[in-house]
Amino acid sequence: MPWRPLSVRARILTAVLVTTALGMLGAGGVSYLIAREQTLDNIRNSLLQENEEINTVATLAGRGETGRTITGPGDVLWLAIKSSVPDPDEAIIGLVNGQVEWVPSSEEPSQKSLENDPELIAAAAAVRPGAPVQLQRLSTAGHPDIAFMSVPVQVKGSPDLGHYVAAVDVRLAFQPIIRTHLTYAGVALVALVAIGIVGYQVAGKLLSPLRSLRSTAQRITETDLSDRIPVDELAGDEVGDLGRTMNSMLDRLSASFDNQRRLLDDAGHELKTPITIVRGHLELVDPNDPADVIETRDLAIEELDRMRRLVDEILMLAKARRPDFVQPEPVVVADLLAGVLDKVIALGDRRWLIESTSNEVVQLDPQRITQALIQLVANALKFTEPGSVVALGGRIYGPEVRLWVRDEGIGIHAEDRSRIFERFGRGSDPIGTQPPGTDDGAGLGLAIVDAIAQAHHGRVALSSEVGVGSAFTLCLPRTGRSIDHDEPVAGSDPPPGSTRPAAAADATTPDDATTRETVTWPPS
Template structure:
């Protein structure tokens, strides 16, 4: 929910803004680093050029120490060829300075320049100097002549080199700005492509909010968003199944409870409260109807829970013990010729209680459709990957017209009491285990064989 008074930005806009900030910050950091590095390089280059002039002067007169300072300086200026932007000065022991190189009025007319040279005449060194808006690097080399000191001065114009660096930075800024625009455009296109599944997810969620559960995302790609699409579609399948089960349960409950409620209401309205016998009879009938409704509600609740993940709890179950347990419980249902054919051995991942419930439902159906002395067989078989659990009887079998719908809800043979939910519950248990329930064709034209076919190891 968007907070009032705060602007709403799409994920795409925020992503592009973040990319723009990151790229812009990276370009700015690179530009500043380049400016710092190049500035230091220019300073080092200028200092190296000045030091080279001083080294050449020392080398030229190393073998002539008796030559006077002013004579050495004059001779050095006479044979020196300054570089562009460089001026070599001679400040003699007496008199004014002379130089070689392009005249620079900023230096010639600046008393501060002369004062700087006088300040360094005795010690020498390098200093920065600014005059007329131009920046210079000044190097002073003392040259002794007795008690007096002359000076060899080299000045280099730093402004020209700085302007070249500034031009380079302007070019870099323009190229960087163009690169930023290209990156933002490419990011916008790429973000649109990458976020398209999220847009479809949003539109599908809106359709669901409007009441449609039939929408599904078109799964594309092979990345995390693809996994999200698959997961979302699985969630929609579960939601649709849950709503379908809920609606079906409500329809079934409304349909099946209407009759007993009508019976209850009719007997209560017609009951004579002054007749104790009629009251007792009505009471017994009403309690029986309430029991039937309770049983119906319990069975409907089981079917409603069948699609929940916790409907079954898988654990290793010994197949031989499972079959013997079902056979022992079944014998208490009725006086029949109970037999077993339990050939399955080993363990399987099952919900033992639910499988027992399903097989007892098969056994109960067999009891309902057989007479005293008829044979009912409980059997099992297994392979390395699957198991079969079955109940066979020698009764009249399932009518041909009901064989295709025997596992549907509220399907009954019409000859026995019940709501027709037992085999639906068995089918739900089989599906929860990843298996199926089948009705075999009778081998001799009579009897019925109901089978559970389940995988030995569940994929959950």
């Protein structure tokens, strides 16, 4: 069975516990070493103090200031031990000729155990007069670690040799430190358990959106993208933000898949119609009738051309989602509109206008914007009569450049104004006067215009009144970067009877010195 790595929850908890344990261990170890050194310093100072005490007594005895007749080293040792108060872990022993002669009247266990340790007595008695007084460490059968100091004592005229011995059982001196740090270890262990319990709960709470994300991802299939992470499980932290981001991503994926499925269904339906028409005519064509063959050939070519246009438009919409779909560059608004007008004046017998323009330079993809404006013009030609007005315009409004195409056509019903921007969406004839031959489009033109506007981080606004006309406005950022579009487009709801968008109607009150007068085409 392959090894499975620990879960994220377990790894987080392990990292927290290991880091905390190492921190506690390091703090405890440093504290123990400091306390140990302080204890050894106390032992050293205590033994050195005993050396000073025996030296003081010896000096007083030499001056005869002790009040006792000194006949030998035992008298000096008696005076020193009588005035000595050993520490709890310390033992004071007076040796005469290697035998215990005097000890303090102490009930401390360390005093009793050390004065009865023969190895300690032998080591202390082995120190000879004239040798430097120094601290020594000794390990005996009864005491693994003894620190002692032995000071030889002699009295002139006496053959005896005394030793003033101060000894400390180091192991007993360390016991308070060991107890303290054992207590610390117990508290640290309890703290680790508490941290583990709290950390387990907190990690589980923090990671619950990830578990919901996993279970949601497991439930999602290519045909069902409706599941979402419950919003009430998402906190206000980074993990919660991730959950909300994933929900948004799923919303976008669901919308994208729905659009793709709808596109495939609609494209299949649109492509099926010309195929059916061509197949039906080819099946019924009389090969012996040249006129029928020519008529069928012309019809097949016409339908194939319609299929090619449909495929080109579908590919255009697919490319619109690519980051390199638009290539912004500096463009003069006036030059852009003039170029579009030059291209469209031959498309129909209309009264062509450039009703507002500007010499401002903006960042746009001129090819794509030209394509969008020409598409809007072509759309206007379908629903206008010869001789009616088709106007182009452009103005700078704050951070936006607004480019529009206005017509005096049949207008658009309110319920159709959002549907016509959808793929294969078509509006109805609002007043029953739609010119003949205007229903041969696939319904992708305005969808392409909207895609071009969105690729520029902009949008398309529509102003229309049934029986009066419509105005389509491209609202695009001047700098090519996304801007806030909360501001409504002026003129989205024009007054009754008006066919001009507000962008055009406001041309008489320019906000920059480069606004031009209305230009009429063809010239009168």
